[in-house]
Amino acid sequence: MPKRSNMGPPWWHGRFQGRGYRITVPREAILDVLNRTSKHLSAEDIYLEVHKIYPHIGLTTIYRTLELLVHIGLVFKFDFGDGRARFELSEGPKGIRHHHHLVCTNCGRVIDYTDFIDDEIELLGRTEKGLSKKFNFKITNHLIQFYGLCDGCRDKK
Amino acid sequence: MPKRSNMGPPWWHGRFQGRGYRITVPREAILDVLNRTSKHLSAEDIYLEVHKIYPHIGLTTIYRTLELLVHIGLVFKFDFGDGRARFELSEGPKGIRHHHHLVCTNCGRVIDYTDFIDDEIELLGRTEKGLSKKFNFKITNHLIQFYGLCDGCRDKK
DNA sequence: AATATTAATGAAAACCATTTTCAATAAACT
DNA sequence: AGTTTATTGAAAATGGTTTTCATTAATATT
Numbered sequence A, B: 001m002p003k004r005s006n007m008g009p010p011w012w013h014g015r016f017q018g019r020g021y022r023i024t025v026p027r028e029a030i031l032d033v034l035n036r037t038s039k040h041l042s043a044e045d046i047y048l049e050v051h052k053i054y055p056h057i058g059l060t061t062i063y064r065t066l067e068l069l070v071h072i073g074l075v076f077k078f079d080f081g082d083g084r085a086r087f088e089l090s091e092g093p094k095g096i097r098h099h100h101h102l103v104c105t106n107c108g109r110v111i112d113y114t115d116f117i118d119d120e121i122e123l124l125g126r127t128e129k130g131l132s133k134k135f136n137f138k139i140t141n142h143l144i145q146f147y148g149l150c151d152g153c154r155d156k157k
Numbered sequence C: 001a002a003t004a005t006t007a008a009t010g011a012a013a014a015c016c017a018t019t020t021t022c023a024a025t026a027a028a029c030t
Numbered sequence D: 001a002g003t004t005t006a007t008t009g010a011a012a013a014t015g016g017t018t019t020t021c022a023t024t025a026a027t028a029t030t
Helices: A025-036 A043-053 A059-071 A117-135 B025-036 B043-053 B059-071 B117-135
Strands: A075-079 A085-089 A100-104 A110-113 A138-149 B075-079 B085-089 B100-104 B110-113 B138-149
Touching (some): A025 A043, A025 A059, A025 A085, A059 A075, A110 B117, A117 A138, B025 B059, B025 B085, B043 B085, B117 B138
Parallel strands (some): A100 A138, B100 B138
Antiparallel strands (some): A138 B138, B075 B085, B100 B110
């Protein structure tokens, strides 16, 4: 249930208006779902969640909206190698929920970690600046993932 | 043309034998293609390349072999967001060809960079050690990608 | 070297996440 | 309220990847 309460329009409205994009019920519902979770949701996960409240919203709209949200930088799309994309609200490196992933290549488990983020941020800051300059590339986000065998899988092999 | 010349069996044989995996013509051909390029090849790219020399080898075998190679850690699978996976021979952070990617979210261009790798290695070493200990995770590889707009795309928007 | 064992292969079909099509709907502007 | 045009939903299409199954060939055994 998207709760707008009484503190004016949600923070994301500005990202739509002025670019020709419209604020619609499905879009608000999807952002709301993403905003409430810290999990890595697939398009279908989001569909099922949205469906509970708005049964008429179709999976196609979920995909289209996610594509838009990724495009305007509100959402980040991940690939953990299981054939379906995952989505999270994107927060820059300074965001409170910013984290990276540890992916088990055997069972597919994904662990979020926030440790060492400070060191990483410092390095990433330098790297981004350097790359940005060298390649005239405007960097908007980054992805760091470690792969290996998780606690449960490392001994079984 | 897989060239084995005269210096004994290729370095990867040891990764197959002893684990019950067999050394076959398709597998050698695929590794050979990957070994000769520095591009990011899709399964189909590899198929077409292999097909020039071994026209009877099918796409199915390419997929199966790549899956195996990824599983035993010889190959790394990337996702650049265009709906098809890319493969590269995996080299650890110290490998001569080790690099990271800059991905343009507008046109899909991928730039390899090796700059700042030294700094990264130092940080990654620490991070890996810490994460490995904290989560009892055996880290075998990592992925670092920056996203943004490339030289050609940044102004057009 | 011949045979037995079983992993690997190829062709076709199946799979399934994602995208496209197109007519109907509903934001935002006048 | 009326107009414009972005957005939506349902169904069909797409296309990379996986599965099936009978055949072939790499390795082990004799």
